[in-house]
Amino acid sequence: MRSAVYRGPGDVRVEEVDRPQREASTDAIVRVTHTAICGSDLWFYRGQADRDVGSRVGHEPMGIVEEVGDGVRRVEPGDRVFAPFVISCGECEFCRRGLHTSCVDGESWSDHGGAQSEYVRVPHADGTLVRVPDRYADDEDALESVLPLTDVMGTGHHAAVSAGVDAAEECVVVGDGAVGLCAVLAARRLGAKQIVAVGHHEDRLSLAEDFGATETVLDTEDVDAAARVADLTGGGADHVMECVGAAGAMELAVDVCRPGGTVGYVGVPHGTDAEGLPVFDLFSDNITLAGGVAPVRAYAEDLLGDVLGGTLDPSPIFTKTVDLDDIAAGYRAMDEREALKVLVRP
Structure with a gap:
């Protein structure tokens, strides 16, 4: 064969x-x-x-x-x-x-x-x-x-479930790859009222809108993505989905998560280890980190x-x-x- x-x-x-x-x-x-x-x-x-x-x-x-x-x-x-x-x-x-x-x-x-x-x-x-x-x-x-x-659809769903997304909730999706886009679909399926998608590609963010994202943030060198998300969400979201696996994506996810919120992570870790993980930010804001391989x-x-x-x-x-x-x-x-x-x- x-x-x-x-x-x-x-x-x-x-x-x-x-x-x-x-x-x-x-x-x-x-x-x-x-x-x-x-x-x-x-x-x-x-x-x-x-x-x-x-x-x-x-x-x-x-x-x-x-x-x-x-x-x-x-x-x-x-x-x-x-x-x-x-x-x-x-x-x-x-x-x-x-x-x-x-x-x-x-x-x-x-x-x-x-x-x-x-x-x-x-x-x-x-x-x-x-x-x-x-x-x-x-x-x-x-x-x-x-x-x-x-x-990827099951993995995006795992991100949403791990982040605790529920009806009438606000959430953020970090990543515009296939998993991130499926996380947008999953959040919409679970009834989220606000879904902010963050990514690096205009065409993929356009698809995120088709999938149910209420707002998108194009993350470039000239844009403070965390600040932009904070503006759109009134200071961050209780439910954040990290769908990349890179250290920068995890840092952004923690940055935009409100105190007491949850980051659901499903991105295959790459360049993220104990030293790169923002553990003190998780600790100081009582942020829960949940998820893993879907x-x-x-x-x-x-x-x-x-x-x-x-x-x-x-x-x-x-x-x-x-x-x-x-x-x-x-x-x-x-x-x-x-x-x-x-x-x-x-």
Whole structure:
């Protein structure tokens, strides 16, 4: 089969590799029909994060079940399914608590063929896979709206939940990548009355407005973004979502959070450590820091219901589509900020 393989910074290639095989009764094999390139993939692509040369990449699979083991009960061959970015059993104490990303048997897609591939092996198929109802199995518009539930929509929702966003509340979203934009959608879904989106790109902030942001702040060298947010919110917000992971984004999130408020953080940490975290500001203003890697599987069914019901549509985050054979062009487009998020069709 064909699979995207990391060969070094700036070098992702499609290569022929062995098709995955079932190894346990709880496994399924899924033929991937849709996947995507994630902003977090750019860290290794740019050489800013460690990655084994020769490893397969991708973690956002959607497709058709081809085979199941004897122990699989919830899906069967022919079912349309999608899967979160972390494999989880669905049965351990952490999965039962909704912390699927801390599953005691959790695994990475890179260990099972990579999601930017023609096929993936799915361990713990019953705990990992989410079935799409048959009536939508071939509805391309619906499927493109569902695909972000594998990662960025669930992650944006986790930011909003962690920040405590509720109806008639004011909130701020720091970051205008796919996760930040999905956090705007999540805040609107939860009923926030004011959503201020902060980012570095006018076109993305325009999409944030389409998604429900009531105000936007273009963060440039000439703009004091914290002061601008304070002006718009009357001194800051009780609920702030940090959706970047960089030290500067975390500092801004804490700056615009009101005393006693909460910062929900979901950006993959990069350049942020104990010394860079504004711990004294958190301490002095009694600001709660909540969040972390998003347990996307915990939110999947609720979000899927809204997507299929027509009240939630994150598909506009896909601004470029490529075939698997052209995935290198997709990585370049995201690296050069020519695309917000790339949909890949194996």
